Amino acid sequence: MPFAIGPEYIAVALLGVVIGIIFGAIPGMTATMAVAVFLPLTYAYSMEMALYLLLGLYVGGISGGLVPAILISIPGTPSSVCTTFDGHPMALRGESERALKIGVTASFFGGLISLAVLALFTPILAGWAIKFSAVEKFLIILFALTVIAALSKGQMLRGIWIGLLGVLIAMMNQFSVNNAYRMVPDGLKTYMQGGFQLFPVLIGLFAMAEMFEQCETGMHAKYSKDDSAGIGENVKFRFSDFKGQVINVFRSSLIGTFMGILPGVGGSAASLIAYSQAKSWSKHPELLGTGVPEGLIASESSNNGLTGGALVPLLSLGIPGDSTTAVLIGAFMLQGVQVGPLFITNNPEVWNTILVALLICNVLMFLVMFFPVKLLAKVILIPQERLYPVVLMMCSVGAYATLNGRMFDVWCLLLFGVVGYLLKKLHFPVSCFLIGFILGRDLENYFIQAITAYNGHLTGFFVRPMGWVIWALIIIFVAYAILDNRKSKKRNRTAAMKGE
């Protein structure tokens, strides 16, 4: 089993992992950007060296997103949105070190499980993935959207309404089928061909809205000096935190891997589905969202599970599984290697190197993130009036860089900051709006593809056996969410009465 390995490869992988983590941790910067920026450098490298660097950037970039998500409730990447739900409440309770360590460990497990799937089942899974037509992909996105119901916490109608508004806003662009602009004012057509970009919306809704709120209330330190001594020590991390979570880790990692395998289905859907499934199967679903390891583990193991999964269609079909692997294709092109159905057979050494590199990158990611966590955790102690200007500036730079330097995206950042602030004021769940926005375009794309395939007949959504299974999952989950919503309302009423 020949493959490339040596100190120079490990050094390059380490560099990639560290830079990737930095990219992932800066709100607005992503693993995709990290790979895109470093891609031209690999021109001068051998194929193997390039793979070590780029896979390091990929694994690091996906993992780095958990740091700001936990510490300042700003998801560093779209796939770490669910990490904020439980990670940040834990940090607020003084368990930031524990939350970070749980997140890093879950990411590590997710990466390893998806690597095992990649190594053992790639050819089988590739053949299976292409059996998923546009109908099934549409239904999977619809299934991911049902997480809105789970996140609404006793206000399901508001959640669904605001989620649908998110879907509608995602459709403000030029429709690719007839080139017509939809809901776009004339003056903005130049900038809105592809609609609002995800990162200004994501960062605006989370970071800017939070800052506007802080401006209103005044930036008080969340911790006093007395608390700071106990940061990370209130509840220490132990590997026993994963006791009872084995199924959660496996289920979430496999969901991430599965979503990665399906070409064209956005990676963000992976953590959303994993989170909602963790909630469905939890013994205490009401605790998810209040700062329990269960939700954090689901989110982080699924988004790292994506890394191996997304490489399956890339290497066996030549079709990228997510946006980052779409850039990775460029690396293979630069080296004159064709990815496709014969890639593994024709390039066994490169294939083995990919597996070894992915393993090393995951181990390095774990080592680089796990041990300095104590230092990272102290970010939460930095007075907000000092931290926020830096975050604001980084967010603006990230938004500006989204499409290679457009001020329009910086204005969008501010606009969606105001939208997020107003939604919070009106007690609408902001995360539901964001989920609608993230999934809206894929939902429309696969709906159009499916309906075209069935000559405009909706019956196409109900005739495929694989579709029936997903329909059944959707119905079961929605029914469960309705019941859970009722229970939540009841709990809220009881709590209110006790309060009186």
Added chain:
Amino acid sequence: MKLKKLTALLLSAAMTIGLLAGCGNKTSQPSGGSNAGQSSGGSSSAGQPSGGGDSGDSSLKGKRVRVVIGSTSTGGDSYMIADMVTRYLGEEMGFNGKVDPVGNAAALDAISTAKGDGTTIMMFHDMTFLSVMFGAVDAKYGLENMTVGPRIGQNPGGCFAAHADAPYDSIAGAAEWLKSNPDKTVRVNIEAGGASHLVFAAYWLWIQETYGDDVANRVKAIVGGSTDEKKQRLWDNNADIIYGDYSAFSEFTKEGVDAQLAMKMMDPADKIEGVDLPTMADNGVTFDGAPYVYSKEFAMYFPKDMDQGILDEITAAMQKVCENPDFQAEMAAMKYKTVSAGDTALAASQEFIQAKSDTCKKIIDIAPSLDSLT
């Protein structure tokens, strides 16, 4: 106390790095004279062209030049060609160039509002004028409102493909098959407003002229999707023929590929170097009485009030680049064609692009709208 100082230092460093990163995309003003080598990274960091350029007294020497392309992808032919040309041209003229994949509408807007000093260049293919003709962007971005610069290369790789089991081997064969099977249809997956739309329109008009309305009306367009989505439609049996880059399909035509994925390559729209396949023209497809040939033509585009002196300098430098064997080898490795120095000359380039635009307009004007072809 130490931690406080360290935090303050780290935060300040982060702010400084961030602010510097934010300055990264600015192009220099004509009088600015920023130093070459202060690039924000990107294209110019890739393998530098060898052979040594002669920047001489170039007006762009030492300046930073922003090259916008009409695609947002960094893996497609638009980026690859623009990146290569920018590196070689930068070496030749002594400027520091960076390719920004901003997308079509944004690139057209950037070039229509830029100063005519050569520090902003649009490098893109026929979509520059096709997008106006298909109504995808405003008419104000038409060729008459910009300056066409030198041609920089061709991608002749556009090709039709079908499932390996398809009962025809070429698009002309598909028309014959439809003629013999009056109850059958053929669904061709194309992208609205792109090269595939144009080539499909020419093909459809040829069928209508050769086989009549009955056969032509059974050739249906499936609109939308990237090349990857087109391949999936083919595998899902939701399209019968797809159009895309030869290199995107070739792996699926080899022996040993799973039956569900296996494809057969059909007519390329133009001759591809090293590929032994009859083209559309070889198979008899014509437009306006002449064999139909189509290659994606890449050229430079400038603002309408472009400084003629600088434009001449850029053209002369581009002619030298076209003659550079390293450049030719790099282009050939990606299956792209270089243009001869004579064809790169400004007048020849402008005449060529205008003629091509006129032919495309003729096809678009007489082809039925996609609403009636779907």
